[in-house]
Amino acid sequence: MDSMTFVLFGATGDLAKRKIYPALFNLYLNQKLPKSFSVIGVGRGESSDDEFQSRVIDSLHTFSRHLLNDKSKKEEFVKAFRYCQLDVTDTAGYKKLLELVQQNEKEKNMAENRMFYLSVTPEFFDVIAMNIKDSGLGSTNGWKRLIIEKPFGHDLKSAQELNEKLSKAFEEDEIYRIDHYLGKPMVQNLEALTFANPVLQSLWNNRFIANVQITANEIVGVEERAGYYDKAGAIRDMVQNHMLQLLMMTAMHVPKRISENEIRNEKRKVMESLRPLQRDTVGVHVVRGQYEHGEISGEPVVAYGEEPGVEASSQNDTFVAARLWIDNSFWDGVPFYIRTGKRMAEKATKIVIEFKNPLKDLYNSEMEQVEPNLLTININPNEGVSLQLNSKNPINGEMEPITVDFSASKQDVPEAYELLLFDALVGDSTFFTHWNEVELSWNWVEPILEAFKENRVPLHSYSSGSMGPEAAHQLLIEDGYKWW
Numbered sequence: 001m002d003s004m005t006f007v008l009f010g011a012t013g014d015l016a017k018r019k020i021y022p023a024l025f026n027l028y029l030n031q032k033l034p035k036s037f038s039v040i041g042v043g044r045g046e047s048s049d050d051e052f053q054s055r056v057i058d059s060l061h062t063f064s065r066h067l068l069n070d071k072s073k074k075e076e077f078v079k080a081f082r083y084c085q086l087d088v089t090d091t092a093g094y095k096k097l098l099e100l101v102q103q104n105e106k107e108k109n110m111a112e113n114r115m116f117y118l119s120v121t122p123e124f125f126d127v128i129a130m131n132i133k134d135s136g137l138g139s140t141n142g143w144k145r146l147i148i149e150k151p152f153g154h155d156l157k158s159a160q161e162l163n164e165k166l167s168k169a170f171e172e173d174e175i176y177r178i179d180h181y182l183g184k185p186m187v188q189n190l191e192a193l194t195f196a197n198p199v200l201q202s203l204w205n206n207r208f209i210a211n212v213q214i215t216a217n218e219i220v221g222v223e224e225r226a227g228y229y230d231k232a233g234a235i236r237d238m239v240q241n242h243m244l245q246l247l248m249m250t251a252m253h254v255p256k257r258i259s260e261n262e263i264r265n266e267k268r269k270v271m272e273s274l275r276p277l278q279r280d281t282v283g284v285h286v287v288r289g290q291y292e293h294g295e296i297s298g299e300p301v302v303a304y305g306e307e308p309g310v311e312a313s314s315q316n317d318t319f320v321a322a323r324l325w326i327d328n329s330f331w332d333g334v335p336f337y338i339r340t341g342k343r344m345a346e347k348a349t350k351i352v353i354e355f356k357n358p359l360k361d362l363y364n365s366e367m368e369q370v371e372p373n374l375l376t377i378n379i380n381p382n383e384g385v386s387l388q389l390n391s392k393n394p395i396n397g398e399m400e401p402i403t404v405d406f407s408a409s410k411q412d413v414p415e416a417y418e419l420l421l422f423d424a425l426v427g428d429s430t431f432f433t434h435w436n437e438v439e440l441s442w443n444w445v446e447p448i449l450e451a452f453k454e455n456r457v458p459l460h461s462y463s464s465g466s467m468g469p470e471a472a473h474q475l476l477i478e479d480g481y482k483w484w
């Protein structure tokens with residue numbers, strides 16, 4: 001693997017501490033980092049290299065999935081870490097950063113491969129990218145790459161503006177946009193599951209599938225993120241990115257070959273076939289909700305409007321459910337339902353494929369109901385696949401659904417950030433979001449944003465600890481289905 005310098009903007013932040021350092025360390029332990037590498041942490045505050053290294057070691061103690069007592073490995077690992085104090089808006093200051101990077105490359109005899117990870121608020125993305133370019137940090141003899149994480153804009157226009165600015169400093173194939181759902185092992189496994197199994201592949205179309213249900217529910221409320229969340233809502237925080245990515249991964253058609261370009265091509269085709277919502281009919285297909293007070297695990301919790309940092313009159317959506325149609329020959333007539341909410345009864349990210357049930361009335365008896373076959377892909381918190389089949393109970397002779405279950409081992413499963421950082425290091429962008437996916441997603445979501453803003457879709461309330469507003473259940477009942 002190429003030697004490289006990992007320049008981390010926001011090195012003293014929360015994401016760095018909880019996710020990035022542990023991910024890099026686990027890659028290091030698994031010998032998945034280059035033999036020669038350095039990490040340059042950029043932060044606004046003052047810190048010596050020693051203090052910075054201690055801070056990294058502390059984060060590994062708390063957050064690394066390898067509970068390694070051996071201190072020496074951690075000490076060996078952080079030797080590669082340097083700190084650079086820099087206000088990212090201070091253009092002149094980047095010269096110091098460039099000198100530090102170059103000095104390190106020289107000392108360690110490393111190629112000029114530079115990974116820039118922007119773990120900072122998105123308002124700085126364009127500023128930092130331009131400064132990387134203007135300072136010469138981006139002029140390397142090796143490769144340069146940029147990693148950023150959502151939000152990529154807050155609507156279509158702002159996303160386009162941001163992308164235009166980023167593309168002045170980095171080519172599209174140098175930009176790695178993280179959607180951490182794409183880093184989840186079961187999401188990465190979707191492709192193998194649906195493409196590498198002829199049994200499933202032959203059923204993966206509208207002849208056999210009745211509907212698809214994609215759920216990403218959380219038990220937590222807004223937590224300390226009101227400042228961001230109250231402007232974003234579930235629609236921007238979850239639907240525009242994660243939910244639509246899961247939809248693309250589920251609905252894409254098998255490519256000619258498994259390669260990053262082919263997969264991204266197939267994902268793009270899904271988005272291009274997604275039926276646009278019309279201004280006036282958003283409310284027919286989209287349900288929005290906001291949590292009321294209620295109980296979670298027997299404990300009372302407050303309504304969204306009573307959360308710290310939220311105005312009592314807030315009309316923000318903490319729940320969205322929607323019915324989507326993919327207008328191509330594979331999915332014609334198959335509704336895709338998505339739902340995502342906070343303060344729900346259970347934490348679950350899963351995809352359920354409900355197969356058609358032409359044998360429903362085969363047995364002609366109340367005792368012998370033939371249930372639809374269901375394929376469930378559990379993504380979080382449990383990882384696994386299960387298939388619900390019909391079977392006769394040998395004791396009483398009644399028909400009953402049985403589940404064939406595969407649960408992924410809980411042990412030693414790499415975390416999303418680990419898988420994604422490794423892919424970025426080797427230059428594989430399959431599980432990163434391409435610009436055209438971002439743009440097509442915002443484009444699809446735009447009429448919903450407008451309808452929410454203009455209050456043309458009712459805001460249903462739902463009790464904390466429930467399964468969302470009644471209207472979300474009605475959405476499926478209208479079509480003769482139910483949420484699984």
Ligand code: NAD
Pocket residue numbers: 009010011012013014015016018042043044045086087088089118119120121122149150151
């Ligand atoms: P944070 O506020 O904890 O950290 C921000 C970092 O940016 C700090 O190191 C701070 O020193 C630095 N910074 C701020 N202003 C600066 C300036 N002018 N010059 C130099 N450095 C400056 O934020 P975070 O939670 O680590 O989040 C970082 C990004 O990652 C955000 O865009 C956030 O939306 C995203 N994100 C965070 C999480 C998470 O779990 N924390 C998860 C997903 C995405």
